[in-house]
Amino acid sequence: MHVIIFNGSPRVQKFSNTDKIISSFAEGFCERGNTYELYSISNRREWGDARRAFNENKNILIALPLFVECVPGLMMEFLETLVPKTESTQISYILQGGFAEGSQLRCGEEYLEKLTHELGCKYGGTLVKGNNFMLRFMDEMQVEKETDGYREMGKIFDRDCNFFSEECRRFTGPEIYSLPVRIMLDILFKTAFKNTAISLSKKLGCTKPLDYKTLETDEQWSEDVTVQQRAV
Amino acid sequence: MVLIVNTTSDKELSKEFREILEERNTEYEMIEAAEMNISPCLGCNFCWLKTPGTCAIKDDYEDILVRAHKADQLWVITNTALGFMDHKGKNIFDRVMPLVTMNLEFRGNQMRHVMRYDKNPDIGLIYLGEVDRDYLNKWNERCAVNFGSKPLGAYPFWELKEAAACM
Numbered sequence: 001m002h003v004i005i006f007n008g009s010p011r012v013q014k015f016s017n018t019d020k021i022i023s024s025f026a027e028g029f030c031e032r033g034n035t036y037e038l039y040s041i042s043n044r045r046e047w048g049d050a051r052r053a054f055n056e057n058k059n060i061l062i063a064l065p066l067f068v069e070c071v072p073g074l075m076m077e078f079l080e081t082l083v084p085k086t087e088s089t090q091i092s093y094i095l096q097g098g099f100a101e102g103s104q105l106r107c108g109e110e111y112l113e114k115l116t117h118e119l120g121c122k123y124g125g126t127l128v129k130g131n132n133f134m135l136r137f138m139d140e141m142q143v144e145k146e147t148d149g150y151r152e153m154g155k156i157f158d159r160d161c162n163f164f165s166e167e168c169r170r171f172t173g174p175e176i177y178s179l180p181v182r183i184m185l186d187i188l189f190k191t192a193f194k195n196t197a198i199s200l201s202k203k204l205g206c207t208k209p210l211d212y213k214t215l216e217t218d219e220q221w222s223e224d225v226t227v228q229q230r231a232v
Numbered sequence: 233m234v235l236i237v238n239t240t241s242d243k244e245l246s247k248e249f250r251e252i253l254e255e256r257n258t259e260y261e262m263i264e265a266a267e268m269n270i271s272p273c274l275g276c277n278f279c280w281l282k283t284p285g286t287c288a289i290k291d292d293y294e295d296i297l298v299r300a301h302k303a304d305q306l307w308v309i310t311n312t313a314l315g316f317m318d319h320k321g322k323n324i325f326d327r328v329m330p331l332v333t334m335n336l337e338f339r340g341n342q343m344r345h346v347m348r349y350d351k352n353p354d355i356g357l358i359y360l361g362e363v364d365r366d367y368l369n370k371w372n373e374r375c376a377v378n379f380g381s382k383p384l385g386a387y388p389f390w391e392l393k394e395a396a397a398c399m
């Protein structure tokens with residue numbers, strides 16, 4: 001089987017979490033001799049070839065990050081350039097996001113099914129999973145471990161050629177976390193997670209607190225000064 | 233104040249909308265964004281981790297963000313494509329990320345980002361074309377919760393008066 005894979009992330013390929021997910025998935029998928037072509041939507045120079053591949057192939061897989069509950073704006077712009085097909089092409093999706101619960105991705109998933117029909121194609125299902133935000137900050141070994149499940153899903157796609165199986169449904173994990181887990185995570189958000197974010201920001205050369213109120217700070221400062229001057 | 237960003241080239245629509253709003257004495261600002269230089273969000277995360285609160289992309293969106301931050305409501309007038317808002321409309325929302333911090337919390341039973349500012353604009357949509365309105369409403373609800381505010385609803389262009397009644 002030959003599959004055309006689009007990475008719908010606007011983030012450059014090198015830093016894209018979706019790209020890391022695709023790599024793992026493709027390893028599993030290609031184990032028994034399948035092949036694929038990858039096009040990154042972040043690179044507008046690939047759009048012409050990506051369009052041609054969409055037109056000429058019957059098995060399309062779009063992997064994308066959730067951006068504000070749906071398709072990223074740049075991917076939307078690319079999709080708007082496609083001509084809907086009349087043949088029996090199938091589109092399947094790998095939808096991934098930052099928030100961890102499955103329920104976070106359902107609004108996006110619902111749209112992907114609609115999108116498939118808008119493009120005149122058959123829906124091959126969506127592999128849904130969150131909690132991928134940190135991938136870009138991990139080293140190779142960690143990424144391999146974190147994305148291992150996608151390798152298995154690649155094998156399932158080789159077997160079924162869609163994402164409708166029970167294995168794929170289970171891959172998502174919990175729809176929402178139970179209250180005890182939420183309480184524990186909430187503590188981690190305020191401690192370990194916050195510290196990780198601060199150290200990442202320092203590595204990037206950040207000199208401000210992460211909750212810095214850019215739009216108010218400068219303005220607020222000048223307002224405060226005016227009030228003080230008036231008081232004087 | 234109500235901020236309206238028109239990402240379509242339909243100036244007749246915004247003219248009609250202005251008349252309705254002026255008649256109602258609504259305090260509003262209208263930005264004609266169709267011809268503006270507004271890049272999509274490129275997902276660099278600088279607004280969270282490198283320059284908190286400031287987008288790395290310097291273009292016409294900078295001014296929109298400042299105004300959105302001051303506004304009580306943000307309405308986007310958008311074209312639709314492939315059953316959803318088109319890329320110009322979606323870019324306005326993707327680029328709102330500097331108003332959000334990287335920190336997480338649970339609001340209700342779901343993870344959300346902690347908002348950077350105490351006050352956040354409620355969000356509404358006015359759309360051209362034929363799409364599933366229920367879906368746009370659902371999207372609007374989830375989007376507003378993510379931005380720590382309230383959804384105002386998705387209105388087709390022939391319901392400008394109904395939209396104005398929420399302002």
Ligand SMILES: Cc1cc2nc3c(=O)[nH]c(=O)nc-3n(C[C@H](O)[C@H](O)[C@H](O)COP(=O)(O)O)c2cc1C
Pocket residue numbers: 009010011015016017018019065066067068069070096097098099100104130132133136273274275276277326327329378
């Ligand atoms: C503008 C923007 C909006 C996002 N919106 C969501 C969202 O609504 N839900 C979610 O779970 N993750 C959201 N994310 C997180 C990304 O989906 C996540 O970090 C993903 O792994 C990025 O993949 P990429 O590196 O391939 O772009 C958003 C990220 C950005 C930059």
